[in-house]
Amino acid sequence: MIQWTDELKKQFRAVQIMSFIVLVPAPIIYIFVAFQLNVPLRVGGQFDIMFNILLFVAMVQPTINPLIEKFQISTYKKTSKYGKVNSNFPFKRPIQTPFLTQPPKGTPMGLFMIVTIIKSAVVEAIYVYGMVVLFTSGDITRMLYFYPIGIAWSLVYFPTKSRCEKFLEKVSSNATV
Numbered sequence: 001m002i003q004w005t006d007e008l009k010k011q012f013r014a015v016q017i018m019s020f021i022v023l024v025p026a027p028i029i030y031i032f033v034a035f036q037l038n039v040p041l042r043v044g045g046q047f048d049i050m051f052n053i054l055l056f057v058a059m060v061q062p063t064i065n066p067l068i069e070k071f072q073i074s075t076y077k078k079t080s081k082y083g084k085v086n087s088n089f090p091f092k093r094p095i096q097t098p099f100l101t102q103p104p105k106g107t108p109m110g111l112f113m114i115v116t117i118i119k120s121a122v123v124e125a126i127y128v129y130g131m132v133v134l135f136t137s138g139d140i141t142r143m144l145y146f147y148p149i150g151i152a153w154s155l156v157y158f159p160t161k162s163r164c165e166k167f168l169e170k171v172s173s174n175a176t177v
Helices: 006-023 025-036 045-081 107-137 142-143 146-157 161-172
Strands: none
Touching: 006 025, 006 107, 006 146, 006 161, 025 107, 025 142, 025 146, 045 107, 045 146, 045 161, 107 142, 107 146, 107 161
16 A cells, blocks of 8 residues: 655646646647648548558557556666666656656656656557648548547546556565566
8 A cells, every 4th residue: 555645646746747738738739730720631542541550550559558567667676676776867856846746766656657658648649640640631530530549548548546556556566577
């Protein structure tokens, strides 16, 4: 069981805010840009093939996130085992701002932040695929097909307190991943 100190709560909140910024405003900006552009509609089989491939990739790609998490935890445990927990990170102290306190790199909460940012970037790529479809084919309707997929994956990977606790327990356990 994780003891939620005030500092840990602030750090978790910072992780949630960063994830929210990547998963909510960015896709809204993409839609706004798409409606402002006047990309000519192009037809052809190659656009259908590209759309179907990117749609499939958008549905499947985020399933790699558990593998990324497992790899990151494994690497963290290996480096901490040899006393090199902080050797790969530039900051050893938390970065303090008036609103957020980022967790120190090299700590389990710092690792949670890094893994969450990676997961959020993988999910955001789904919306970027929609933009690629728009720019190549000019079909805004096809771009919007990526949004329900992105929203679903955003809900799956958005950091919650229970997911954070589960992650921190995985990292803190002595068993190898």
